[in-house]
Amino acid sequence: MTAPPEPLEPPESRRPADPEAPSVRDGLRRAGRSLLRDLPALISIIVLVLLVLAALLAPLLAPHDPLRTYAEGLTDRGAPVSPGGDFPLGTDPNGRDVLSRLLYGARVSLTIGIVANGLATIVGVVVGVTAGYFGGLADTVISRITDVIMSFPILLFCVALISVTGPSQRNVVLVIALIYWTYLARIIRGMVLSLREREFVTATRTLGVGNVRIMVRHILPHLVPAIIVYATLGVASSILIESSLSFIGVGVPVPEASWGQMIDDGRKYYEVAPWLLFAPGVCLIVTVLAFNLAGDWLRDLLDPTAPERR
Amino acid sequence: MNIVEVENLRVHFSRRRGVTVRAVDGVSFTIAPGETLGLAGESGSGKSTVARALLRITDPAGGRVRIGGRDIAGLRGASLKAFRRQMQMVYQDPYDSLDPRMKIGATVEEALLVKGVPAAERPGRVRELLERVGLPAAFAVRYPHELSGGQRQRVSIARALGVDPAVIACDEAVSALDVSVRAQILNLLKDIQEDSGLAYLFISHDLSTMRFAADRVAIMYLGRLVEIGTRDQVFGAPRHPYTQALLAAVPVPGASRAARRVRLAGEPPSPAHPPTGCAFHPRCPLAQDVCRTTRPELAVKQGGQLAACHLASEPAREEAAP
Amino acid sequence: MTGWVLRRIGQTALVLLGVVTLAFFMAYAVPGDPARLIAGPNADAATVASIRHQLGLDAPLWSQYTAFLGRLLRGDLGTSYALHGAPVAGQILQALPTTALIALGGVLWQLVLGVPAGIVAAYRPKSAADRLATLGALIGLSAPPFWIGLLLLYYLAYRSSVFPLNGLGDPLWWYLALPTFTLGLAGAAWYARMTRTQMLEVLRSPYIQMARAKGLRERTILTRHALRNGLTPLITMIGMDFGYFLGGVLIIESVFGLPGVGKLTYDAIDQLDIPIVTGAVLFAAFFVVVMNFLVDLTYAVVDPRVRNRR
Numbered sequence: 001m002t003a004p005p006e007p008l009e010p011p012e013s014r015r016p017a018d019p020e021a022p023s024v025r026d027g028l029r030r031a032g033r034s035l036l037r038d039l040p041a042l043i044s045i046i047v048l049v050l051l052v053l054a055a056l057l058a059p060l061l062a063p064h065d066p067l068r069t070y071a072e073g074l075t076d077r078g079a080p081v082s083p084g085g086d087f088p089l090g091t092d093p094n095g096r097d098v099l100s101r102l103l104y105g106a107r108v109s110l111t112i113g114i115v116a117n118g119l120a121t122i123v124g125v126v127v128g129v130t131a132g133y134f135g136g137l138a139d140t141v142i143s144r145i146t147d148v149i150m151s152f153p154i155l156l157f158c159v160a161l162i163s164v165t166g167p168s169q170r171n172v173v174l175v176i177a178l179i180y181w182t183y184l185a186r187i188i189r190g191m192v193l194s195l196r197e198r199e200f201v202t203a204t205r206t207l208g209v210g211n212v213r214i215m216v217r218h219i220l221p222h223l224v225p226a227i228i229v230y231a232t233l234g235v236a237s238s239i240l241i242e243s244s245l246s247f248i249g250v251g252v253p254v255p256e257a258s259w260g261q262m263i264d265d266g267r268k269y270y271e272v273a274p275w276l277l278f279a280p281g282v283c284l285i286v287t288v289l290a291f292n293l294a295g296d297w298l299r300d301l302l303d304p305t306a307p308e309r310r
Numbered sequence: 311m312n313i314v315e316v317e318n319l320r321v322h323f324s325r326r327r328g329v330t331v332r333a334v335d336g337v338s339f340t341i342a343p344g345e346t347l348g349l350a351g352e353s354g355s356g357k358s359t360v361a362r363a364l365l366r367i368t369d370p371a372g373g374r375v376r377i378g379g380r381d382i383a384g385l386r387g388a389s390l391k392a393f394r395r396q397m398q399m400v401y402q403d404p405y406d407s408l409d410p411r412m413k414i415g416a417t418v419e420e421a422l423l424v425k426g427v428p429a430a431e432r433p434g435r436v437r438e439l440l441e442r443v444g445l446p447a448a449f450a451v452r453y454p455h456e457l458s459g460g461q462r463q464r465v466s467i468a469r470a471l472g473v474d475p476a477v478i479a480c481d482e483a484v485s486a487l488d489v490s491v492r493a494q495i496l497n498l499l500k501d502i503q504e505d506s507g508l509a510y511l512f513i514s515h516d517l518s519t520m521r522f523a524a525d526r527v528a529i530m531y532l533g534r535l536v537e538i539g540t541r542d543q544v545f546g547a548p549r550h551p552y553t554q555a556l557l558a559a560v561p562v563p564g565a566s567r568a569a570r571r572v573r574l575a576g577e578p579p580s581p582a583h584p585p586t587g588c589a590f591h592p593r594c595p596l597a598q599d600v601c602r603t604t605r606p607e608l609a610v611k612q613g614g615q616l617a618a619c620h621l622a623s624e625p626a627r628e629e630a631a632p
Numbered sequence: 633m634t635g636w637v638l639r640r641i642g643q644t645a646l647v648l649l650g651v652v653t654l655a656f657f658m659a660y661a662v663p664g665d666p667a668r669l670i671a672g673p674n675a676d677a678a679t680v681a682s683i684r685h686q687l688g689l690d691a692p693l694w695s696q697y698t699a700f701l702g703r704l705l706r707g708d709l710g711t712s713y714a715l716h717g718a719p720v721a722g723q724i725l726q727a728l729p730t731t732a733l734i735a736l737g738g739v740l741w742q743l744v745l746g747v748p749a750g751i752v753a754a755y756r757p758k759s760a761a762d763r764l765a766t767l768g769a770l771i772g773l774s775a776p777p778f779w780i781g782l783l784l785l786y787y788l789a790y791r792s793s794v795f796p797l798n799g800l801g802d803p804l805w806w807y808l809a810l811p812t813f814t815l816g817l818a819g820a821a822w823y824a825r826m827t828r829t830q831m832l833e834v835l836r837s838p839y840i841q842m843a844r845a846k847g848l849r850e851r852t853i854l855t856r857h858a859l860r861n862g863l864t865p866l867i868t869m870i871g872m873d874f875g876y877f878l879g880g881v882l883i884i885e886s887v888f889g890l891p892g893v894g895k896l897t898y899d900a901i902d903q904l905d906i907p908i909v910t911g912a913v914l915f916a917a918f919f920v921v922v923m924n925f926l927v928d929l930t931y932a933v934v935d936p937r938v939r940n941r942r
Binding site for chain 1: 366367391392394395398401402403406407408410411421423469472
Binding site: 153159160247270271277288293 | 654658767770776777785786875880882883886902910912920
């Protein structure tokens with residue numbers, strides 16, 4: 001066989017902007033550029049940063065003790081004090097400072113949203129990857145379990161579980177995680193089902209690489225964008241669920257401050273003290289909206305093909 | 311001794327409603343060390359499935375596959391992994407066969423890891439492997455999307471070489487490449503073979519590539535071999551009408567006049583419902599009654615190659631004599 | 633087809649059994665001591681024991697489970713702790729019409745608000761209308777329903793007296809306007825997003841481009857081709873919404889003081905009346921599972937491809 005002299009390879013057309021572009025530095029640069037073009041996303045990121053700061057620095061920022069009933073926090077007739085003066089956002093029916101409670105409430109909401117979602121994400125990813133990669137009996141059993149849990153309306157299920165186990169921050173976190181992992185597991189499973197048919201996975205397997213290494217080194221990295229997106233959106237809905245639970249009275253127990261529970265406190269007085277509704281409600285909607293906007297932006301940035309989910 | 315021995319290999323896929331597709335239906339061949347066997351046929355003929363069965367990506371329904379003298383059926387766990395070092399594959403799609411999120415160096419290194427090369431020696435070996443396939447060692451830190459199609463196939467080859475196999479299956483390994491790049495990759499494969507005595511199972515639908523690359527050629531149709539012989543036998547004097555038709559469809563320099571006789575009409579039938587008798591008869595211009603009822607077996611024909619056709623003439627007496 | 637239906641029925645039965653089992657553990661295994669709850673904190677040990685015996689709580693878990701299953705098959709969801717032994721099933725059925733009415737209203741709102749918004753957004757992507765609809769939908773998804781409900785009450789019922797403050801009365805739709813709107817808002821947001829996605833996909837498809845190339849009028853293309861194909865998948869989801877609304881009414885009915893299943897559950901939570909809570913949860917989950925099955929069945933009849941999937 002006479003080998004012709006090897007000329008330099010002609011540059012073939014490269015794929016434009018690879019959606020699976022791997023470099024972290026590239027990704028960050030892309031994220032920065034896209035943020036500058038997307039005003040709502042930029043605002044949402046700023047809001048989230050401020051929110052985290054507020055939660056972290058609550059003890060420094062809060063003008064009063066969030067749990068203490070102040071004598072001057074109630075009017076002569078025992079009604080809450082209006083905003084202004086010593087209590088910038090007024091007081092609640094127990095004479096506690098609303099602003100301080102809001103700041104500490106941010107801690108509660110963020111902690112519960114992030115911890116519950118972190119747990120759900122870990123379980124969901126492990127279970128989803130296992131089910132999708134191995135298929136067969138494991139997949140069937142896992143799919144039926146997620147079917148069962150997803151059959152319960154989320155809020156009602158949470159309420160029932162907590163009214164049985166007793167309200168506490170820990171239980172709220174566990175119950176939300178118990179339900180949310182199923183949603184992520186199902187999405188991840190679907191993605192793994194198609195990933196494991198990709199040729200590079202087959203190639204790695206025929207090389208003699210073990211299953212665990214394939215899952216960790218070749219499957220998982222491809223799931224990272226979706227995990228980031230769904231975890232972000234998941235924090236938004238977890239915070240909503242937590243506030244609903246607290247509103248119903250099975251969430252964060254009093255006297256600890258939580259936005260949902262503050263709204264519940266305020267509803268009996270809204271005729272005379274509407275600020276009790278406004279302040280925590282605005283905090284809640286802004287926080288959830290910021291997480292949702294950030295999640296949508298991340299979806300566009302990282303994984304434009306990701307499907308909608310409820 | 312042959313490095314690959316395949317006897318009566320069958321691969322079935324079950325579809326819904328109990329329909330069984332015989333994707334590979336009784337295929338036998340051998341490959342000697344240092345030899346390239348070409349496997350040609352239209353898409354859907356089952357040629358890729360043969361390779362996948364040899365690599366245990368798909369499990370055969372029957373028959374016997376021996377690689378390096380060892381029956382590969384029923385290998386599990388550690389012995390399956392050990393077997394996999396014997397045979398490797400270079401895949402068709404250079405865009406999909408490398409993990410897009412892994413650097414080239416890491417991809418090649420994974421082969422060394424599997425082979426048990428100590429961590430300290432791996433970077434050096436990765437560099438050697440990349441240079442062996444004609445890539446600068448600096449490519450180790452690049453990602454697949456920064457490479458051209460031909461460069462990616464070189465990485466694929468380097469990865470396969472990393473476990474030091476005895477056989478490599480090239481499944482349409484150059485089909486997706488530009489013609490000029492194709493020749494370079496084929497030459498690289500030849501070079502490696504001359505150095506190391508590797509055997510190749512070279513799968514392609516493209517007969518001009520096949521003519522360039524293969525020492526012997528097997529033609530597949532609907533899951534069965536219809537003709538197998540040396541390159542010169544098959545290209546010079548094809549005996550099966552299907553082979554003749556395939557050669558007539560591509561301008562191959564030096565193809566015989568007989569090959570230009572047959573035109574290939576229509577699509578290949580579905581392997582789920584193969585025709586009776588000779589599977590090729592509905593498209594065969596020469597088909598006769600016997601072709602519709604009786605399936606022809608592979609037999610030695612005039613010129614010395616094996617063909618499965620009732621109508622191909624038997625070898626003349628002096629040819630048949632040893 | 634028959635095979636598919638049978639397999640699907642088997643799956644559904646399995647999921648139902650899982651739902652029931654989970655509810656059983658929720659009702660009987662997890663809580664501390666229902667007998668103690670019923671007897672009250674001051675009862676002596678003998679009273680508690682006799683109540684425990686009456687309820688069959690001293691039997692082994694397995695026989696409690698089979699007894700629970702047996703009662704369920706007869707439509708018996710147990711008896712309420714707080715409502716003097718009233719049957720749970722009866723309580724739920726009694727409250728159901730109100731809830732069904734609210735859920736129906738919620739479905740109407742989400743279709744009326746969501747679908748047109750989604751169509752407008754999809755028809756002119758990236759236009760001001762699209763941005764407005766998309767942001768509006770996101771706000772709708774991020775707003776806690778209990779807060780929206782209270783705001784509506786404050787402004788439209790308390791401050792301006794346009795709508796009644798709470799309860800039911802005549803004309804009925806006047807009393808249901810605010811609660812159903814609140815219930816449907818999040819759903820509307822979600823439908824708007826889904827409609828947009830679906831319509832975008834359809835409008836990009838080759839047969840729409842073909843229709844354009846043929847010179848059909850845009851209106852014909854939109855109404856005759858795009859809408860029909862884009863909206864079919866959405867219509868089938870409505871059945872599921874009724875199930876999920878059984879969770880949503882928990883909040884809506886309590887905010888607006890409506891005597892439905894949600895209010896029943898809400899009050900039961902306050903009194904730790906666990907049979908009512910689990911009864912409601914079980915009822916909702918049953919509803920979701922059966923609806924899920926019916927939706928799949930309709931799909932399979934309409935679209936034969938579904939039957940061959942999975």
